[in-house]
Amino acid sequence: MTTQAPSLSITSPSPHSGPSPSADVEKQRADSGAGSIMAECNAAWFAGTTFDDSLCSIPTTIDWDMELMSMRPDAAHVTEDWLASTASGQPLLSTPPAIIATKDMNELHEIFFARVHPVMPIINEDQFRKDLQDSPHAMAVQSVSYTAALLATTMPEAKASLKQSCYVLARYYVDQCEAEEGFHPTWCMHFLRALLILTRFEINNRSCARAWLTLGRAIRLAKIMRLDQIDCVNEPPFPNVSLPEIVFPAAQTAVELEERRRCLWALYILEGLASIYTGTPGLLDESRLQVSLPSPGRLDKDFQPSSLPHLSEAHTIAKSETLSPFCGLVLVVSVLRKAIHHIAQPSLPSSASGFGYSWNAPGFWDRHFSLLRTLKVFEALVEPLTLSRSLRSCAVAFNLYVVFHAVKVNTYEAAIDESERQELPFTEVDTNMDQLTSNALKIATAIRSNWCQQRLMCDNLSLSGAFVGWPLYTAIKALSRGASPDQSRSRASAIRMLYDSLDDVEPPDGAWHKLLLQSCPSPRPWKWDD
Numbered sequence: 001m002t003t004q005a006p007s008l009s010i011t012s013p014s015p016h017s018g019p020s021p022s023a024d025v026e027k028q029r030a031d032s033g034a035g036s037i038m039a040e041c042n043a044a045w046f047a048g049t050t051f052d053d054s055l056c057s058i059p060t061t062i063d064w065d066m067e068l069m070s071m072r073p074d075a076a077h078v079t080e081d082w083l084a085s086t087a088s089g090q091p092l093l094s095t096p097p098a099i100i101a102t103k104d105m106n107e108l109h110e111i112f113f114a115r116v117h118p119v120m121p122i123i124n125e126d127q128f129r130k131d132l133q134d135s136p137h138a139m140a141v142q143s144v145s146y147t148a149a150l151l152a153t154t155m156p157e158a159k160a161s162l163k164q165s166c167y168v169l170a171r172y173y174v175d176q177c178e179a180e181e182g183f184h185p186t187w188c189m190h191f192l193r194a195l196l197i198l199t200r201f202e203i204n205n206r207s208c209a210r211a212w213l214t215l216g217r218a219i220r221l222a223k224i225m226r227l228d229q230i231d232c233v234n235e236p237p238f239p240n241v242s243l244p245e246i247v248f249p250a251a252q253t254a255v256e257l258e259e260r261r262r263c264l265w266a267l268y269i270l271e272g273l274a275s276i277y278t279g280t281p282g283l284l285d286e287s288r289l290q291v292s293l294p295s296p297g298r299l300d301k302d303f304q305p306s307s308l309p310h311l312s313e314a315h316t317i318a319k320s321e322t323l324s325p326f327c328g329l330v331l332v333v334s335v336l337r338k339a340i341h342h343i344a345q346p347s348l349p350s351s352a353s354g355f356g357y358s359w360n361a362p363g364f365w366d367r368h369f370s371l372l373r374t375l376k377v378f379e380a381l382v383e384p385l386t387l388s389r390s391l392r393s394c395a396v397a398f399n400l401y402v403v404f405h406a407v408k409v410n411t412y413e414a415a416i417d418e419s420e421r422q423e424l425p426f427t428e429v430d431t432n433m434d435q436l437t438s439n440a441l442k443i444a445t446a447i448r449s450n451w452c453q454q455r456l457m458c459d460n461l462s463l464s465g466a467f468v469g470w471p472l473y474t475a476i477k478a479l480s481r482g483a484s485p486d487q488s489r490s491r492a493s494a495i496r497m498l499y500d501s502l503d504d505v506e507p508p509d510g511a512w513h514k515l516l517l518q519s520c521p522s523p524r525p526w527k528w529d530d
Contacts, residue, residue, distance in 0.1 A: 126300060228290065269330060296324035
């Protein structure tokens with residue numbers, strides 16, 4: 001039995017395999033009218049377009065085969081050409097294709113739990129080591145072991161020479177696990193963890209198509225496991241009798257239950273951040289998630305769970321409640337999904353006859369002010385996580401801060417566009433412009449104050465590290481909107497600093513740079529000689 005990739009997934013087109021993607025999109029646009037938005041959103045994954053740009057025409061100058069989730073690696077861990085030669089389409093082997101010394105594996109596991117696990121806290125380290133000792137030959141155990149070691153190889157202190165062998169072995173054991181043990185109740189959680197860690201590695205190593213397909217496998221597996229219903233008190237409100245099901249043993253301890261919750265939320269985060277590229281909210285429907293938010297604390301014998309609600313009831317969380325940065329990122333991704341859904345909705349034409357529109361559906365401004373209320377509630381919850389000290393020391397806190405304000409920038413930008421479309425008074429436009437500029441400057445201030453400290457962690461550690469280019473792009477575009485060369489030096493300096501940071505994130509011909517060339521009439525217009 002094999003998992004299926006999500007219906008929205010696409011693979012990188014071959015330049016010799018038929019019509020170009022742009023031609024297909026143009027045909028869909030002509031054939032489907034309002035439905036063309038979804039086709040453009042899906043194409044945005046490879047076109048390099050963020051969700052707000054996907055409502056416009058697809059850029060024609062973007063290289064369709066480019067690796068979009070690019071992070072410029074340091075010289076110590078440059079991505080080698082071997083990745084292109086280790087495609088997952090190879091037939092399964094009967095024996096492992098490589099061997100890594102036990103000493104090296106132990107060192108990589110130490111690096112993983114010291115450096116990576118605080119950012120992606122989905123594994124009980126004590127149980128992980130016990131499984132290695134008790135079931136060293138189980139495919140599921142080996143799949144987690146090698147994917148964890150693989151992600152550890154992205155750390156500067158790891159031996160770069162081990163990355164190729166780790167990648168080959170990680171993919172070998174993941175594929176073998178799916179073929180033999182991945183759907184067994186005893187091992188399915190191991191298989192899911194391995195898929196999550198492998199997805200994170202593929203994102204960090206700019207393998208866009210593989211990350212998307214691996215993420216699809218993880219989503220389908222989680223749904224088969226009913227992991228999105230693990231805290232459902234009564235019968236699931238949305239039963240799906242046609243979906244296969246793995247009935248795995250009930251959690252025996254609070255740590256085991258929390259581990260399952262965090263795996264689901266890690267999947268939710270990864271898919272939500274991928275939505276920046278796809279322009280769609282994702283397959284994990286928030287309204288159907290019956291899972292408590294993740295509790296703070298390390299997954300060990302001293303773990304004490306908090307009584308946190310489901311995501312749909314996050315507004316009931318008391319301000320005095322202590323949230324982890326991981327939980328804060330869940331909240332930020334939730335509001336990101338809401339913003340994507342809001343902005344992607346077609347505006348109601350002023351002269352609409354009603355055809356193709358639901359008059360009972362909330363209009364733009366109803367959705368806009370509802371989203372602003374949610375942003376206000378969530379901002380109060382994540383504010384304690386984003387104090388200056390946290391932004392300097394915690395990669396997740398830094399990323400949730402800049403992503404959160406990028407969501408606000410896009411929300412106000414959509415309001416400005418709608419105000420201009422409806423020819424509302426200039427005061428309405430100016431109010432939203434002030435908010436847009438204010439939030440863009442907050443991103444710039446956070447980058448200016450913390451970039452030197454955070455850059456290495458963004459490259460290597462943060463779950464949203466590969467997506468930090470989006471807040472940079474958003475802030476540059478917002479500060480450039482309606483600006484002129486005679487703007488104040490402080491604003492010009494902020495734009496130049498953001499451009500410099502974007503240069504650190506990706507090469508000059510990267511996706512975000514190309515989009516800025518299209519969205520900003522005069523790229524870097526405020527350059528001057530110091």
